[in-house]
Amino acid sequence: MTSTTVRLAQKPDLDGPLPDVDMATQLAGADFINPILTASGCAAAGRELDQFFDVTTIGGVVTKSVMLHPRSGRPTPRMAETPSGMLNSIGLQGPGIDAFIDKDLAWLRERGATTVVSIAGGSVEEYAKVASKLRLVPGINAVEVNISCPNVESRGEVFACDPVAAAEVISAVRRSTASSIPVLAKLSPDVTDIVEVARAVVEAGANGLSVINTALGMVIDTDTMRPVLGGLTGGLSGPAIRPIAVRCVWQIHAAMPEVPILGMGGIRTGGDALQFILAGASAVSVGTAIFADPMAPARIRDELIRALHARGFGAVRDAVGYAHRAPDAESAPEEPNLVAFEDGEPELESDL
Numbered sequence: 001m002t003s004t005t006v007r008l009a010q011k012p013d014l015d016g017p018l019p020d021v022d023m024a025t026q027l028a029g030a031d032f033i034n035p036i037l038t039a040s041g042c043a044a045a046g047r048e049l050d051q052f053f054d055v056t057t058i059g060g061v062v063t064k065s066v067m068l069h070p071r072s073g074r075p076t077p078r079m080a081e082t083p084s085g086m087l088n089s090i091g092l093q094g095p096g097i098d099a100f101i102d103k104d105l106a107w108l109r110e111r112g113a114t115t116v117v118s119i120a121g122g123s124v125e126e127y128a129k130v131a132s133k134l135r136l137v138p139g140i141n142a143v144e145v146n147i148s149c150p151n152v153e154s155r156g157e158v159f160a161c162d163p164v165a166a167a168e169v170i171s172a173v174r175r176s177t178a179s180s181i182p183v184l185a186k187l188s189p190d191v192t193d194i195v196e197v198a199r200a201v202v203e204a205g206a207n208g209l210s211v212i213n214t215a216l217g218m219v220i221d222t223d224t225m226r227p228v229l230g231g232l233t234g235g236l237s238g239p240a241i242r243p244i245a246v247r248c249v250w251q252i253h254a255a256m257p258e259v260p261i262l263g264m265g266g267i268r269t270g271g272d273a274l275q276f277i278l279a280g281a282s283a284v285s286v287g288t289a290i291f292a293d294p295m296a297p298a299r300i301r302d303e304l305i306r307a308l309h310a311r312g313f314g315a316v317r318d319a320v321g322y323a324h325r326a327p328d329a330e331s332a333p334e335e336p337n338l339v340a341f342e343d344g345e346p347e348l349e350s351d352l
């Protein structure tokens, strides 16, 4: 924390010009012009989003997890609505690493977008091979290692549920990746002790952590009396998982404050993004919100600027982990004031 004077939120001016807040942030040495990135699997490789806003004006694009070979994903139906979220069982559908490098990465590079490439694999060797393919490719700012996808045929493939397996993958990817490129390990909330997994992957060479992937869930159709999803289970995302995600970021930052965190899970507003940053994230990813509002990353960026300014922050980095400070009487919050939003979902009045 610098000498910034932080105060309880004033009502932000939603229509005026954007206040001057230094939004630059870093994740393990990778620079981002602001802390709002897309979440893997929710914006493909950014090309479609670029029709809605200039993707070079957000912190970065995190691409859909790519594997060694083309893959068709899991059986349909692959989406189900849930209260305050959605369940997906897309699986790791994709073109394979070679086509991804030729088409998607080439486009991102030409466009000048800050790019985090998400990789996945079915074995330690496959992860290492995918990482090696990226070694000499220019235009990659960081590699995110998806060890936590719940949409695999075998739960045994969810490396992030086992600290030893998770560490093996990260160690292999770290060895196969250029030393100048940070490696982020993406963790699953479906574990008893996320700090234990976080420690294991950091010791294995992860330079930062992406927190969290979807949580394993299921919906049953009461007419057919069968699971709705073709793959039976799926990954729960959206606001339903936000408190779990914030808790995970908080626990990891409390245990390892020096480890950079990319936070995600149900971020829909600048106020949501601020929660993650206050909990200890240096940047955040926006996923499910994009499906309802393709402008969401750009809107959330602007809302976050106003939210930081309204609280007296001159730079986003001063807010990282700010909620961990000792409570002081002066800024002790009163009972939150619940107000009903249009869709009937109660939100904290100080959401912005």
Ligand SMILES: Cc1cc2nc3c(=O)[nH]c(=O)nc-3n(C[C@H](O)[C@H](O)[C@H](O)COP(=O)(O)O)c2cc1C
Residues within 6 Å of the ligand: 039, 040, 041, 042, 064, 065, 088, 090, 092, 118, 146, 149, 186, 212, 213, 214, 235, 236, 237, 238, 239, 241, 264, 265, 266, 267, 285, 286, 287, 288, 289
């Ligand atoms: C349709 C869909 C596809 C996803 N695909 C991936 C993926 O390929 N790799 C990955 O690491 N995470 C994937 N995720 C998880 C998101 O990146 C993110 O971690 C999670 O959805 C929580 O953020 P959100 O609530 O903002 O969506 C996917 C999520 C959704 C909804």
